[in-house]
Amino acid sequence: MEKPNVLWISTHDINPDLGCYAGVWPGAESSITPNLDRLANEGARFDQAFAAAPVCAPARSAIMTGCYPTAIGTMHMRTRAVPPPEVRLLPEYFRQAGYYCTNNWYTDFQVDVPNTVYDDCSPTAHWRNRPDAAAPFFAAFQGMSTHESQLHLDDEAFAKATLNVKAEQRHRPEDAPLPPYYPDTEVFRMAWSRYLDLITEMDHWVGGILDQLDEDGLTENTIVVFWSDHGRGLPRAKRWATEAGLREPLIVRWPGKIAPGTVITDVVQTLDLAPAMLDACGLPIPGHMQGVSFLSSTGGIIRETNQYAFGGRDRMDEAEDTSRTVRDARFRYIRHFHPDRAALPHTSYPDQLATWIELRNLAKQEASQMGRGEPRTLFTDLQRTLVASSKPEEEMYDIAADPHETRNLASNPEFETTVTRMRAALRDWQEHYGDLGLMNEDALIETWRPGGKRQVTARPTITETPQGFEATCETPGASIGWTTVEPGVPGRSLAMLERLGGSPADDGRSWQLYTGPVEPHGGPLWFRAWRLGFEPSPDVQAGVHSEPPTDGSRSIR
Template sequence: MKATRESDPGLRKSAGQRKPVGPALLSALFALVFGGVSAAAQESAASATVPPNIVFIIADDLSWAHLGAYGSDEVRTPNLDRLAREGVVFENAFVSTPSCTPSRASILTGRNGFELEEGATLWGYLPARFATWTELLAQHGYRVGATGKGWAPGFLIDREVNPAGRPWNGIRNRPYGDRFEELQMSDIDYAANFEAFLDAADETQPFSFWMGTFEPHRGYTEGVAAALGIDSAAVTVPPFMPDADEVRDDIAEYYAEIEYIDAQAGRVMEVLERRGLQDNTIVVFTSDNGMPFPRAKATLYDYGTRMPLLFWWGDNIAGGRRIENLVSLTDIAPTLLEFAGLEFAGLEFAGIEAQAVMSGQSLAPLLIPGRPGLPAREAVYMYRERHGFYPDSGGMSYPSRAIRTHDHLLIWNARPDAIPLDVDGGPARTFMEENAEEYPSLHALSFGPRSEYELYDVRADAWQMRNLAEDGAYAELLESLGDRLFGYLESRQDPRMLGRAEEFLYAPYFGVVFGDGLLRWTPEQQGQEMSFDERRELLRRAFTMIGEEAFFRRMISEQDGRL
């Protein structure tokens, strides 16, 4: 099955409506978007004057299970739990890919990460021809800003500002004061910078603000969890890791950074309430990928791909609801655009309607029941390409694709001959590697060779530890899910399905400098002064000169941990 690919989806301005979309007006908006336009609907839409503000909060490496709103009694998240009680909780939200740079790109563009060419891998860049919801809002009258980690890590190349928004990072405040000599948490005061953004704003202008925390990404500072009263002995270790003190201590430090995120989210809500903005501000909370532990982040198992997703809009949406539908974080872009009044009928990319370009679909019908929309998803689709360069991996990444339904997860490993080691390090990983003989099955699950196909019954095997792909009783299911997976990938023009895997292999990786004897890139070349085509040609030349494994081993040796 083939589909036409949009070759140059540059942004085209339209006369899209900048009218508000409060619940009383959504009937008119949906009529404009999805059906015939009645005179009453046109009049209602035309009379609206107050578009909603947007605050988008995104954590860095947080799995869905580690909030009180998702059932955890080990992590204290009262502020996010309040958003959940008063808003809507999505129980089954999944990323396009569990790696920071491309995951954030897919959230911003509403497209599968594998569709974003140079933006499909870690430490790449997001070409300006791929429009983002932040840019569309800015072009239609919104003031757009960001603090903390926006689209990252990578380099802008052909963009003037980070796709998440113009940065507001000037206010710094070291977390926990002087209690720790070397604290590895960011000193960006996210909430204070949000308020500074508001101080500089025109109060009559709607705003969109991206708050990207650098937490709970590694590294962690030993002792923060204990100082906050988190008892590592009470930590529940997922069964795909050893239940050992070293692992529990590591998870406790991860919990500590989640609690810091919660405190910042609470301060943001205080700012909105103090300024009287809570009645017409949409607040979204999510994460870019799962916890930075083995068999989680950078994998296609649930602890790598399943995310928290909370929507809050005061009294404008009925709160206290938990939605079981399968959703993708690519759905965020079309949802926010729709609530902002930028209906798909008026937004086009190079003459192609936005709804046709985006793989995401609006969540508005789920957030406001009874409104028309696209049919509920029967599955979500995910991918994984290069996450980094790691010793002992044989130099190769571990490209994979997956389909996730309510009942099953099927993973296709495109390079089962590779070794899946390009995942983040840390005490838990070190412990597992140093104690492989004591925990051979768990070590093999995270770091050993994998079959080309992995099939899991997610209801009976929530941790995805029992591969059913080679069980003949599941052969028909395996074939059916495989047909759906590959059919979808072909329909969305996945380069790996079209014989163009080199687009991922040779994609720029701006975290690397080649050393003597191969190529040396200056700091300027790492940044803005080398074009993509020039960099790709250097990669091709180096790859051809010394072969695949030596090529990637040189990258590993010169990386110095810059992830």
């Protein structure tokens, strides 16, 4: 049976603000997204999909490992975690199964990505580059057009960033469907209209990738998945453990397995994507993965896999805070472990963004009103919670009735039973998986890197056998790569975002994932081992004999 291909198309910083979510997510009816709407019509639209964190690197780590960030130490924005040894990045499992694996090009998984994970991780990576056109592929395209930074470009730069948005598709600031927790100002209206234009630009990019799949005759045997890492890049969404911070668009098209126009209202988590992809392709799901598959190689979508979705907010750059949240099909419960800390903490990067500046300026003006003995008039009570110096210890919202989370029910006697249930679900989740976000971060880093030194992966041991060169590594959790390319070949210099996100180092050598004995190639071979969070091992060169051993083996280190 032919293995299905997997095509991931992801974007940054959006909620389900796509036309196909009109009537499901407030404001989605304003979006112009014909390509994604078509994709949803041809497959399944997931109406209640949730990220594990409201910021990119922790959220992406969950997607790529199938594990909660708080369980493996990837919850702070940013960090270089050392996950437990059993944890690996998803594409490596596909590569081990014979898939050609590519990523174009963003990573940002909270770890330095080993060279064993992808066949190609670069701005030119594409399934079209696979040496064997018959080989199955796992190809990821990571779009940047909707990242929050794009909302605040100058007019000329924004016009260049949205070249494919037609004049009649442009969104007018005066028509922006602002949620009630934003002040109705020119700054917020402009940000919202630009947000929608960027989504239209992103949709055009998605359409181009889908067209290429059609051109190559691969549509019928390819699982296409569209997702965003977390919520929109505006206050009370990105960096907040709220509905807008964690609610995601998720669309899956799988011809012959998922009926066109399918709508799934079950709770799913984006960390479920890792086990779901493996399951769909008939590959084993590692026992350590904490996500639950919602796809099956035999029956398409698996229903009702989760009662709850869990998430959290931790350190955001220099702003230290801890919040945890749980969502069922109707309610969201949030627990703030530092209720005395500001809802809008001073954080260098977002403090430079126009929306954050606007909130601080309005708060200052309201303080001046009070200083004159006048009532405050620039915020509503709800909007004022964004700039408050503290926050409630507990929050709970009925999302079905109150999608913008305007009425906190945590102390409402009518909902006491629900609050108790949700509080217990969150506590049980933390106890079951552990919560490294509650640990002192300096102490956590010391456990990872004693004395501040990165641990080094052990050199692989190479054994020459009649079947070829066999490789092992004594470091638990290590992956081994091999290459025929000698050291010293010039590689590509990584861009700043690639270095920041931990993209694989380009040393000019093509590394193959070791999966079994490597036959001699008529020249030397080099082996290297990688363990997530460790320095890679030194290379070990394996020589070539005129005749392989017939009565025993020879080990090389």
